Amino acid sequence: MDPSAFWSNLPFSGLTTFCIAYASLMVLIMCTLMYLRQRKQAYLLMAAAFFFIMTYEGLNIHLLLSGEPLLHTQDVYRPLQLFSLVLLNLAVLLLYHRMRRLYYGFIFICGTLLLIPVLLQAPPDSFASVLFYDVLEWAVIAGSFLFVAPYIRQRRRYMLGLSGYAVWAGVHGFHSYIDANPDMLPLLDLLSGLPLLFYSVIFLMLFQRMIEQMQSIYRSSITDGLTGLYNRRYFMKHLERYVSQGVKVAAIFCDIDNFKKLNDTQGHARADEVLKQAACILEEELEGRGLAGRYGGEELVALVVSRGSKASLVAEKIRRRIEEETIVTVSVGYSSLRKGVTGEALMKQADQAMYHSKASGKNQVTDFRTLHSRSRTAGGAPLELEG
Structure with a gap:
């Protein structure tokens, strides 16, 4: 053929x-x-x-x-x-x-x-x-x-x-x-x-x-399976990338107040529901401004990378919305990136500011830089600024 x-x-x-x-x-x-x-x-x-x-x-x-x-x-x-x-x-x-x-x-x-x-x-x-x-x-x-x-x-x-x-x-x-x-x-x-x-x-x-x-x-x-936010590993990976690129970034650290008590009194299902509500608020506030993640347990974190957004305003709005829209409150701390500070150090600063909010009565926002200035004025041990 x-x-x-x-x-x-x-x-x-x-x-x-x-x-x-x-x-x-x-x-x-x-x-x-x-x-x-x-x-x-x-x-x-x-x-x-x-x-x-x-x-x-x-x-x-x-x-x-x-x-x-x-x-x-x-x-x-x-x-x-x-x-x-x-x-x-x-x-x-x-x-x-x-x-x-x-x-x-x-x-x-x-x-x-x-x-x-x-x-x-x-x-x-x-x-x-x-x-x-x-x-x-x-x-x-x-x-x-x-x-x-x-x-x-x-x-x-x-x-x-x-x-x-x-x-x-x-x-x-x-x-x-x-x-x-x-x-x-x-x-x-x-x-x-x-x-x-x-x-x-x-x-x-x-x-x-x-x-x-x-x-x-x-x-x-x-992502985190419960909240849908980015997990800690991915969150920190992006933070280190922003730091290496010299991007102006601020870290926000949130911890839900009395979360263990909520778990003990109303059960894990109810506590998980509240955690997801708080995570949803965090995600909505960071949309178009940065990144939201779950650091661990009841700790939620965020990165503000938009030049048109102030970390202080974002942090305060997150705190206020969680107080108004859920049955819990959050203690919040934030810190803006400075020269010579690593991503891990930046998160540690925001964490320290959050702990100050919790120790000072909870349900409030603390700026790490203000906290550091107060510490130096009072003559105490300086808080960590360098990575």
Whole structure:
């Protein structure tokens, strides 16, 4: 066979067959690797779905090249196609939900139904076989619209691809009932790209979901699980970066007053709720101004890096809002970065100022620089200014 003549005479449907087979192989490899790393059932089902799609299209490629069906397996073409459709749509649902026992039963029932004409040795082109598979196909498509699309995030993209597949299935079904009208062949050839569109949409959804999961994993590694604020390690890393770059920054240190008593009297659940309320206020006040984090326990911290914001005003607003909007108060201390002070030393200064607020009656804000000046005026041991 002359390769150039083969490709020049290849219909559009044949070209899409090669494209789908290659794309299925790539997605199969990707899903297999993802499953080996994360053990998520969605990747396993999607890998299985694209394996069956690749097998189905591989049989079509053999038919294109040789003109004869491989080992007379034309009676399994349709079951392979429909079973892959079942697995693929279920895999999309599992990208956003956990696997349930009900789904295993659904897969088993669908697989059994698809094998009925094969087991009964019904001719694949008989009216009964064609009608049976068409009914199952439309049941899967309708079920996907009703039970998959409403429960995933990328529903519009998914419904667009599924609608394209439904158009392709409808035209092919109509064509099979009118004795293969040759006038419809150009339309069938043109619409053969719709399954490729559907599989491409699924791939984009899979890729987007993988990005979301990687972002979620990264986010969980840099934030506190309870409050959602940045954790101490990430917070200090950014503070040291600001210091090394010479950014004008101020550190605010907050400690919730009588938090242990709240834990003992109202329970950990209530105390956690209050801590999250205070963290939310801190995050709102630092939005566009800097960074908010949880230092440990009931200690919340913030960095003010905006030139248009004064640390004293931000600290006071945080204190006032927590007093007004929650059942607790906070003792606050802050310190502005000076030359020669490290990030760790800056946090220690803000911490010292916070302890002065707590020791002086709580629910107040203390500036470390003012505290340091008072200490020197009183002749006491100077507070640490240098890193």
